[in-house]
Amino acid sequence: MSGFDVNAIREQFPILQRTVRGDKPLVYLDSGATSQRPLPVWKAEEEFVLHTNAPVHRGSYQLAEEADDAYESARQAIAAFVGADRDEIAFTKNATEALNEVAYVLGDERAGDLYVGEGDTVVITELEHHANLVPWQELCARTGATLKWYSMTEDGRIDLDSLELDDSVKVVAFTHQSNVTGAVADVDELVRRARAVDAMVVLDACQSVPHMAVDFHALDVDFAAFSGHKMCGPSGVGVLYGKDELLKKLPPFLTGGSMIEIVKMEETTFAEPPTRFEAGTQMTSQVVGLGAAVKFLEEVGMDNIHAHEKKLTERALRQLKEIPGLRIIGPETTENRGGAISFTVEGVHPHDLGQVLDDHGVSIRVGHHCAWPLHRACGAQSTARASFYLYNTEEEVDKLVDAIKAAREFFGVAS
Numbered sequence: 339m340s341g342f343d344v345n346a347i348r349e350q351f352p353i354l355q356r357t358v359r360g361d362k363p364l365v366y367l368d369s370g371a372t373s374q375r376p377l378p379v380w381k382a383e384e385e386f387v388l389h390t391n392a393p394v395h396r397g398s399y400q401l402a403e404e405a406d407d408a409y410e411s412a413r414q415a416i417a418a419f420v421g422a423d424r425d426e427i428a429f430t431k432n433a434t435e436a437l438n439e440v441a442y443v444l445g446d447e448r449a450g451d452l453y454v455g456e457g458d459t460v461v462i463t464e465l466e467h468h469a470n471l472v473p474w475q476e477l478c479a480r481t482g483a484t485l486k487w488y489s490m491t492e493d494g495r496i497d498l499d500s501l502e503l504d505d506s507v508k509v510v511a512f513t514h515q516s517n518v519t520g521a522v523a524d525v526d527e528l529v530r531r532a533r534a535v536d537a538m539v540v541l542d543a544c545q546s547v548p549h550m551a552v553d554f555h556a557l558d559v560d561f562a563a564f565s566g567h568k569m570c571g572p573s574g575v576g577v578l579y580g581k582d583e584l585l586k587k588l589p590p591f592l593t594g595g596s597m598i599e600i601v602k603m604e605e606t607t608f609a610e611p612p613t614r615f616e617a618g619t620q621m622t623s624q625v626v627g628l629g630a631a632v633k634f635l636e637e638v639g640m641d642n643i644h645a646h647e648k649k650l651t652e653r654a655l656r657q658l659k660e661i662p663g664l665r666i667i668g669p670e671t672t673e674n675r676g677g678a679i680s681f682t683v684e685g686v687h688p689h690d691l692g693q694v695l696d697d698h699g700v701s702i703r704v705g706h707h708c709a710w711p712l713h714r715a716c717g718a719q720s721t722a723r724a725s726f727y728l729y730n731t732e733e734e735v736d737k738l739v740d741a742i743k744a745a746r747e748f749f750g751v752a753s
Contacts, residue, residue, distance in 0.1 A: 342642040348729050350376035350634075362699030365734045370517055370545065370678045370725030371703050372567050375631070379570060382630035383623045394622050395596055395613070409622055412629025413612075416577060419632045420543075420562075421553030426585065428578045428615035429625055433544045434469040436563035436578035437511075439591040439615065440540055441473035444509065445481045448589040452538070456482035458508040461537075463488040463496050464715050465516045468708045470542040474511060483508070490715045494519030494668035498527065507537045514546035518709050518723065519668030520651075520678040522546070525557050533558075538584070544568055548727070549647060549676055551640040554579050566624065571631035575624035578615065585611035592617040635728075643728045647677040650726045650735055654679055657739045663751060664742070667721050677726035680707070683742065685751035688722040694748055695722075698741040700734075 348354050351374045358364050366374060386408055392401035394409045410424075417424045430436040444454045454460060460474045460483055478485045486507075489500040494516065503510070510532040515522045525541070532539045541562040546552050548569035554562050562579040566572050580588070590597055590608055597617040599607040608614045635643065651672050658664055663684030669675040683691055692704035703723040706713045713719065724738055746752040 342638070342646060344646065344729065344731055347376075347638065348731075350378065351729050352377070354729060358699050358701075359697055362697075365698075365700040365737050367724040367726065367730065367734065367738060368701050368703050369548075369568070369727035369730075370707075370723060372573070373548065373570050373727055374729065375572065375627075376570055376634055378634050379572065379627050379630045383572065383627040386623045386626045391623070393619055405622060408626050408629075409620070412625045412632075415629045415632050416625075419636065420547060420564075420577075420579065421555045421557075422579050423582060425610075425612055426554075426579055426582050428580075428585075428612035429620060430563075430576040430578050430615075431574055431621065432567075432576040433542070433563040433565040434576070436576050437469050437540070437542065438473045439578055440561045440563075440580070441477045443588045443591055444538075445477045445483075446589045450587055452584065452587055454481060454483050454508045457506060458483045459486055459504070459506040460484070460509045460511065461486050461488070461501065461503065461507055462510075463512045464490040465494070465496060465519065465521070465712050466511075466513055466709065467517055467542060467544070468710070470511055470513060470540075471711070474509070488512075490519075490712060493521075493670070494716070495521040495674075496523055496528070498524070503531050503535045503537070505535050507532070507535045509538050509540060511540035511542070513542040513544075514552070515549070515676045515678075516668070516709075516712075517545050517678055518680045518707050518712050518721070520675040520680075521669055522674045522676060524674075525559070529558050545676060545678065548635075550644045560584055566628040566631065569628075569631055570634055571628040572621075572624040575621050575628050577628075580611070582611070585615070588614075590614050590617065594618050596620075638728060646728060647726050647730075648672050650730055650732065651675070651677045651679065653732055653735045654724065654726070654738065657735070658742075661739070661742060661746070663746070667716050667718060678723060679725070680721040680723040682718055682721055683746060683751070686745060686749045688720045690749065691722050691742070691745050694745040695738070695741045698737070698744060700738055700741045702738075 392405040538560040541559040547564040566575040594617040667680040688704040
């Protein structure tokens with residue numbers, strides 16, 4: 339990890355210097371939900387709002403032209419970051435909207451040969467975040483398609499032996515990296531199986547794009563989605579990726595200004611992608627901020643980030659496994675897994691555990707993490723989750739472990 343200096347990185351995140359619950363140094367371990375934003379991202383947004391703020395794709399005056407340039411330059415940078423062409427990404431308010439968009443328009447008969455209807459099957463997995471589950475349920479309910487799924491293995495991975503695909507399968511949708519178990523999917527194998535039955539592949543990349551180098555072209559997925567707020571960027575902006583030839587076949591999700599070609603009282607024709615999928619005034623400063631976040635991550639180096647997180651995850655898994663009564667939900671090694679670690683502690687409800695950890699300055703996520711079916715599959719009503727990112731340190735891992743031990747003492751379950 340030549341050149342990786344976690345202390346220098348932390349200086350770019352002022353929030354990490356604050357204290358909570360009195361005088362406790364903040365230990366932020368909830369980046370799997372929302373990451374913190376570095377100064378370059380804030381400065382990029384501020385610079386745009388203070389000096390360039392204007393609607394994009396609407397004006398011919400200087401401010402509007404500068405806004406167009408900033409917006410489209412960010413699009414180019416973000417597309418390159420994930421191995422896509424600039425016209426293959428459309429901006430949404432988050433990944434949830436992007437995944438809903440795909441599921442909705444595939445249920446529109448104007449999608450032609452891409453239409454998913456009666457007699458077709460959509461395949462998902464038991465590991466999915468609700469954002470990559472409920473939209474497919476809704477699609478099937480609306481069009482009469484059938485929903486099937488891969489189940490989960492005991493160690494929190496997709497059980498590839500649990501389902502055989504047949505020629506009825508039209509869509510295979512799955513998470514690249516689980517937000518609960520941290521397991522990284524075998525994308526190559528899942529894509530191979532989908533291609534064997536001529537099915538489209540939809541990838542939830544929310545937990546992978548921020549943490550590892552991702553190339554959508556190399557992965558050969560048809561659609562993908564990710565969010566800015568999980569990758570050092572702003573809230574309120576997400577990305578829908580789609581292969582150019584597929585986006586051109588799809589009808590719009592939302593209609594109105596900007597996304598049109600010609601409007602008559604009798605009918606309307608639509609613009610080419612990605613404009614077709616960006617109706618109305620866009621979240622311009624957030625897109626600019628996401629472009630700055632991509633630049634920041636590239637300067638640190640995605641391979642450096644991945645290696646650093648792996649080191650933290652190894653340290654955490656090793657120590658957590660030594661705590662009596664603690665059960666890790668997911669792989670217990672770092673092989674093909676990310677830095678989200680979910681767990682339960684015998685005799686302590688996750689919400690109570692989270693409160694005690696908060697009293698020690700340690701911020702984690704508790705609950706079902708928008709993945710109820712996964713929790714049911716592993717026999718847990720809810721879990722606690724610590725998730726690491728580029729700005730976390732080995733000392734913070736140790737503070738997490740110490741706080742869990744203190745919680746066990748507090749609740750009288752320590753042996």
